[in-house]
Amino acid sequence: xxxxxxxxxxxxxxxxxxxxxxxxxxxxxxxxxxxxxxxxxxxxxxxxxxxxxxxxxxxxxxxxxxxxxxxxxxxxxxxxxxxxxxxxxxxxxxxxxxxxxxxxxxxxxxxxxxxxxxxxxxxxxxxxxxxxxxxxxxxxxxxxxxxxxxxxxxxxxxxxxxxxxxxxxxxxxxxxxxxxxxxxxxxxxxxxxxxxxxxxxxxxxxxxxxxxxxxxxxxxxxxxxxxxxxxxxxxxxxxxxxxxxxxx
Amino acid sequence: xxxxxxxxxxxxxxxxxxxxxxxxxxxxxxxxxxxxxxxxxxxxxxxxxxxxxxxxxxxxxxxxxxxxxxxxxxxxxxxxxxxxxxxxxxxxxxxxxxxxxxxxxxxxxxxxxxxxxxxxxxxxxxxxxxxxxxxxxxxxxxxxxxxxxxxxxxxxxxxxxxxxxxxxxxxxxxxxxxxxxxxxxxxxxxxxxxxxxxxxxxxxxxxxxxxxxxxxxxxxxxxxxxxxxxxxxxxxxxxxxxxxxxxxxxxxxxxxxxxxxxxxxxxxxxxxxxxxxxxxxxxxxxxxxxxxxxxxxxxxxxxxxxxxxxxxxxxxxxxxxxxxxxxxxxxxxxxxxxxxxxxxxxxxxxxxxxxxxxxxxxxxxxxxxxxxxxxxxxxxxxxxxxxxxxxxxxxxxxxxxxxxxxxxxxxxxxxxxxxxxxxxxxxxxxxxxxxxxxxxxxxxxxxxxxxxxxxxxxxxxxxxxxxxxxxxxxxxxxxxxxxxxxxxxxxxxxxxxxxxxxxxxxxxxxxxxxxxxxxxxxxxxxxxxxxxxxxxxxxx
Numbered sequence: 001x002x003x004x005x006x007x008x009x010x011x012x013x014x015x016x017x018x019x020x021x022x023x024x025x026x027x028x029x030x031x032x033x034x035x036x037x038x039x040x041x042x043x044x045x046x047x048x049x050x051x052x053x054x055x056x057x058x059x060x061x062x063x064x065x066x067x068x069x070x071x072x073x074x075x076x077x078x079x080x081x082x083x084x085x086x087x088x089x090x091x092x093x094x095x096x097x098x099x100x101x102x103x104x105x106x107x108x109x110x111x112x113x114x115x116x117x118x119x120x121x122x123x124x125x126x127x128x129x130x131x132x133x134x135x136x137x138x139x140x141x142x143x144x145x146x147x148x149x150x151x152x153x154x155x156x157x158x159x160x161x162x163x164x165x166x167x168x169x170x171x172x173x174x175x176x177x178x179x180x181x182x183x184x185x186x187x188x189x190x191x192x193x194x195x196x197x198x199x200x201x202x203x204x205x206x207x208x209x210x211x212x213x214x215x216x217x218x219x220x221x222x223x224x225x226x227x228x229x230x231x232x233x234x235x236x237x238x239x240x241x242x243x244x245x246x247x248x
Numbered sequence: 249x250x251x252x253x254x255x256x257x258x259x260x261x262x263x264x265x266x267x268x269x270x271x272x273x274x275x276x277x278x279x280x281x282x283x284x285x286x287x288x289x290x291x292x293x294x295x296x297x298x299x300x301x302x303x304x305x306x307x308x309x310x311x312x313x314x315x316x317x318x319x320x321x322x323x324x325x326x327x328x329x330x331x332x333x334x335x336x337x338x339x340x341x342x343x344x345x346x347x348x349x350x351x352x353x354x355x356x357x358x359x360x361x362x363x364x365x366x367x368x369x370x371x372x373x374x375x376x377x378x379x380x381x382x383x384x385x386x387x388x389x390x391x392x393x394x395x396x397x398x399x400x401x402x403x404x405x406x407x408x409x410x411x412x413x414x415x416x417x418x419x420x421x422x423x424x425x426x427x428x429x430x431x432x433x434x435x436x437x438x439x440x441x442x443x444x445x446x447x448x449x450x451x452x453x454x455x456x457x458x459x460x461x462x463x464x465x466x467x468x469x470x471x472x473x474x475x476x477x478x479x480x481x482x483x484x485x486x487x488x489x490x491x492x493x494x495x496x497x498x499x500x501x502x503x504x505x506x507x508x509x510x511x512x513x514x515x516x517x518x519x520x521x522x523x524x525x526x527x528x529x530x531x532x533x534x535x536x537x538x539x540x541x542x543x544x545x546x547x548x549x550x551x552x553x554x555x556x557x558x559x560x561x562x563x564x565x566x567x568x569x570x571x572x573x574x575x576x577x578x579x580x581x582x583x584x585x586x587x588x589x590x591x592x593x594x595x596x597x598x599x600x601x602x603x604x605x606x607x608x609x610x611x612x613x614x615x616x617x618x619x620x621x622x623x624x625x626x627x628x629x630x631x632x633x634x635x636x637x638x639x640x641x642x643x644x645x646x647x648x649x650x651x652x653x654x655x656x657x658x659x660x661x662x663x664x665x666x667x668x669x670x671x672x673x674x675x676x677x678x679x680x681x682x683x684x685x686x687x688x689x690x691x692x693x694x695x696x697x698x699x700x701x702x703x704x705x706x707x708x709x710x711x712x713x714x715x716x717x718x719x720x721x722x723x724x725x726x727x728x729x730x731x732x733x734x735x736x737x738x739x740x741x742x743x744x745x746x747x748x749x750x751x752x753x754x755x756x757x758x759x760x761x762x763x764x765x766x767x768x769x770x771x772x773x774x775x776x777x778x779x780x781x782x783x784x785x786x787x788x
Contacts, residue, residue, distance in 0.1 A: 160464060162360070164353040170464035178463055179364045183383035 003028050004208040006190050008035030008118075008151030010052075011067070012042030012090065013194030013244075014230075016203040017051065019222035020193050027207055027218075033109075035151035036065025036118035038102070041195055041240050043230035045071070045090045048194075049098045056101075064105035065118040065151065066127045072103045082237050089236060113182070114210070115145040119152040129153055130189065133167045140167075140185045147180065147208070148187045155198040156191030156206075156217050160184050172217040179214045188215055201247035296344060301325055302386055303379065304332075305342055316355045317345050322390060340378060341393035344386075353471070358456030361466050363389055365455045368463065369430055372449050373423035394451050399439035399503075406510040407538055410545065413507045414571050416450075417548070420500055421568035423450040425729050428493040428564060431461035431614055435490060437499035438480045459490045461614045474523060479516045483555045486523045493614045494557040497564060501552025508545060509537040513553060527555060528597035533585040543583035544574045550582040555597075562621035562654050565729035569623060569658065570705065572728065578705035620654040623728060627721050627735035627754070628661050630688035636767035637736045638692060644765045645734050646696045657702065659693045660710045660724055661685050662717040685711045718753035725758055733762045 005024035010017050024032075032055050039045035056062045071091050075084040094102075107124035108117040119127045120135065122142040129152055130136050136159035139148060158170040162184050172178060180186045191204030202219035209215070228241035296318075300307045305322040306329070312319040320342040326332040345359040366377040366389060376392035399416070402408065408416075420442060427434060434441075436457040443451045457475050459465055467475060467490070474486045482498035489495070505513045513531030517523050534541045534549055548570055554560045561567040570577050588594075626645045628638070649657050663685050689709050697707050714720035725733055737751045751764045 158464060160466070162466065163356060166469045168464055168466060168469045173462040176462040179367070181360065181363065181383065184360070184466075 001209060001211050002030050004031040004033055004114075004210065005029035005205060006033045006035065006116075006149050006188070006208055007193050007205045008149075008190055009037040009065070009154055009192035009194055010034070010042075010048050011037055011192065011194030012039045012045040012048050013203075013227050014042070014044035014047050015223045015227040016194045016220075017048055019220045020203050020205050021051075023218060023220045024205060024207065029207065032060035033116050033149065034060065034062040035116055035149060035190075036063050036105070037067045037151060037192075037194075038062075038065070039071050039090050039094070040067030040086060041231075041236075042227065043234045043236065045093045046095070046098060049094065049101060053098070053101045061109045061111060061116050062105055063109055063116050063118050063124075064102070064107055068102045068105060072099055082239075086236060086240070089234065110143075110145060112210070113145050114147045114149065114208075115143045117148065117150050120150060121148055127152065130157075130159070130187065133159065133169050136169065136187045137161060137167045140187055146182050146185050147210075148185075149206075149208070150187065150189055151192070153189050154192035154195060154204075155189070156204050157189040158215075158217075159187040159189075161186075172215075174217050174219040177214045177216045182213055186215075190217065195244065196247040197243075199247050201245060296320070296386075301329060302342070302388065303381055305340070305379070305390055306331075307342065311341065315346070316358070317343050319343055321393065337378070338376060339393040339395070340390055341375075343389045343391070345388075357466050359383075359387055359389075361458065362455045363387075364463055364466070365432060365458050365460045366391065368460060369427070369432065369455075371426050371430070372445070373426045373451055375451060375453055394443045394445065394453065396443060398453075399442040399444075403439055403506060406507045408507045410508075410540070410542070413504060413545070414574070416507065417500065417504050418568050418571045419444070419448065419450040420503070421497075421564040421571065422729065423452050424493075424496050424500065425564035425568065427452060428496070428614055428618055433459045433461075433491060433493050433614055434496050434499075435459060435475070435485065436477055436480070437496045437503070438477050439503060461491065465490060473520060478518060478523060479512050479514060481523060482557075483527050484557060486520070486527070491613060492557055493564070493617055494560050494562065497552050497560050497567060498554075498557075500564075500567070501549050501560075504545075504549050504552065505531065505534060508534045508541055508549065511537060524601070527601035528594050530555075530589050530594075532588055536586050542574070543579050544577040546585070547577055547579050547583040550585070563618055563623075563729075565623055565731075566621060566656055569656065569708070569728045573708060573710065576705075576708040576710070620652060622652055622655045622731035623658060624648055624652070624655050624732045624734065625658045625660055625721075625725055625728070625730040626693070627733060628659060628689060628692055629717075629736060629750075630661050630685060630692055633736050633738075634767060637765070640767045641734065641736045641765045642692060642696060644763065646699065648732065648734060648763075649696065649700055649702070656706045656708070657693075657696070658708050658710060658728065658730065659689050660712060660721065661689050662712045662714055662720045664717065665713050665715055682711050682713070718750045718757070721750070721754050722757045725760060731760050733758055733760060735762070735764060737764050737766050 007020055034052050038048050038052055042048070052060070052062055070087050071094065074091055075087040079087070108115060108121070115121055117124045120130050121139040128135070130139055130150060131153065139150070140159070140161045156172050158172050158178065159167060161167045188206060188208070190206035191198065193203045193205055196202065196204055200219060201224050202221045205218055205220070207216045207218060224244040228244045231241040232238065296302070296307060298307055298309065304324055306325045307320045307322055309321045310318055311321055322340050322342045324332045324334060324340070345355050363380050367380070369377065375394055378390040378392065380390070381388035420437070424434065424437070434452055434455070436454060437452070441452060441454045443453060445451060457467065474481060474488065476485045480499040480502045482495035484492055485495050502513055514526045517525065531553060534546045535543070548567070552560055552567065561570070624645070626641065628641060630638070633641070645657065649655055663682060686709055689711065693707065693709070696702070710724065712720040712724060721733065721735070724730070733754060735751050735754060738749060755762045755764065
């Protein structure tokens with residue numbers, strides 16, 4: 001039985017990513033999909049990119065996020081000073097090989113009946129957020145796949161569209177297997193692994209079982225204190241360190 | 249009878265519901281936009297006939313043909329069509345939704361909901377789920393076949409005997425509590441959805457309108473009309489609330505009312521306006537319709553039928569507990585009513601119900617309602633326990649009840665009787681012993697009831713007569729869905745060595761949390777000094 005671990009918005013948080021990988025392996029993950037934003041905010045961009053690159057070479061899916069694009073392009077004068085500072089710092093941590101890997105990432109990948117994309121399916125490179133049902137329906141209408149996985153939004157969420165044209169949304173309960181029958185279209189937002197923002201500091205990811213047509217949202221506690229200490233030690237903005245403890 | 253079996257449609261018996269335009273007639277065009285995936289249902293699948301094989305199931309006999317689904321008795325066959333039963337599997341039934349014209353939202357979504365929720369359910373009070381069919385080919389659900397009839401034919405025999413009404417109430421309440429503990433609200437409780445196993449346990453069927461707290465609610469956005477069966481729908485269901493387990497208790501109250509009086513408390517409305525009337529018009533009290541209806545039964549029924557869920561029983565277990573001890577039911581003004589409320593009261597209620605919307609944010613989840621409405625059982629050995637232990641037990645119980653304002657407290661003591669020759673207790677001496685224990689129990693609990701103001705049936709007393717106290721306590725806790733047992737330990741005594749420890753047996757055999765209380769013993773010296781564990785202990 002295929003089990004796809006879908007991990008998104010890793011944000012250079014090595015402690016969170018290690019915890020998620022260990023959890024997903026223990027759950028029996030057979031495939032991996034990464035929905036982008038490997039870097040930005042956190043103190044371990046190079047390590048995270050290396051991990052993902054290794055897994056992509058072994059067959060994992062990975063798509064490009066806005067932070068990855070920014071790291072490749074570099075900061076622009078229009079950015080806020082804090083963002084500019086984080087991007088410049090991140091870029092300096094990455095070697096040419098790592099930057100090339102990020103630059104070569106596609107905006108979306110379709111495998112079988114599943115679409116993987118960072119922000120949305122209607123304009124994958126424009127970085128608009130799926131913030132409600134209307135956005136979700138717009139994204140679902142832009143693909144023929146029954147299953148769309150996207151990140152960008154850091155809070156876990158599940159949207160669905162039925163044959164009668166009615167859309168629904170749902171705040172998933174962690175660790176509960178939710179059936180995703182294939183006669184509906186589904187848009188899954190697993191939530192951020194590296195910078196959760198729903199008030200729960202535990203890292204998010206989702207495990208998709210295409211044969212059984214079901215998804216389980218997971219929350220994995222990790223050593224956010226070490227992750228925050230590294231952010232402070234790197235001289236990155238204090239706000240980015242403090243928020244990890246509260247998951248905001 | 250208006251209760252003809254009927255699969256899901258918003259507003260029961262409402263022929264108008266599906267043609268009201270509520271179902272987004274533009275859906276078809278939207279579906280097509282998203283390409284290949286729209287379902288071809290109904291039209292594609294050939295009509296099912298006896299002898300057909302669907303996904304390894306042989307259709308043996310059509311048991312029922314309803315408006316929205318047909319039921320087939322089926323058995324497993326292998327690729328060659330030879331019988332291939334699976335060991336330990338019960339007799340099977342296949343439910344096949346009848347989909348007309350391919351786009352009947354009520355049936356499609358109801359079937360989707362049932363297909364989503366049934367596999368998540370377990371236990372004695374639901375039909376065991378076996379398999380489901382792919383919607384794009386042949387939609388179906390295969391489940392355990394519960395033999396026999398539903399409760400529906402019994403409606404024609406109402407009013408029923410009081411004993412039987414009580415028994416139905418207890419069984420259905422137990423089944424509902426089991427369902428609610430699995431985070432599911434049924435939302436279509438009615439006689440035609442209730443069956444019984446040979447051992448008497450109630451089985452709830454038909455989950456097409458149900459709501460699972462941890463799964464997306466596919467029905468939430470689907471319809472702009474209330475969903476349920478008109479006569480049984482709770483006021484909050486009329487107001488689109490779909491996550492309150494107390495809605496099922498309202499429906500059970502409607503059933504009990506019908507079985508008691510032979511009449512429906514709110515008729516069988518077919519319009520939303522008719523449904524909303526139950527927000528301000530209270531039913532004729534059962535005692536006005538049936539002379540021998542005891543006040544306690546009216547109390548129970550009218551409590552279930554309260555408009556505000558907070559005024560009903562908070563859990564099905566609490567309702568079952570009352571029905572098992574009618575003499576313990578605290579009678580309020582509900583029990584005394586012999587007529588409907590005055591015109592003036594109804595007018596006031598109508599005024600406040602006008603355009604009233606329930607406070608959605610305040611609506612508690614199924615888990616919350618169950619968690620805050622626990623049944624706590626205090627097992628008190630009033631005759632033998634030391635005063636210190638009784639005091640410590642009382643203080644512990646008081647603290648637990650204090651932190652759970654919705655909890656009920658059942659105080660229980662066991663009166664030991666001989667294994668044989670129990671008739672000794674039916675005589676005068678036995679009765680007086682029973683009363684003496686009851687008096688002692690009430691006396692023990694008095695400080696709790698006074699300090700916590702336990703009103704409205706939240707405190708009950710039970711003297712059990714049994715040869716084995718531990719068995720009696722475990723059995724009582726199980727039958728009454730007790731969440732937490734609090735009891736005293738006998739302490740280090742000759743008596744315990746001689747009789748064995750009741751508390752350790754209860755701890756070992758109960759299905760719920762057990763707290764064992766000890767009186768502090770200042771002079772107690774451990775028989776042997778406890779050795780501190782060190783890390784090396786674990787390795788050696």
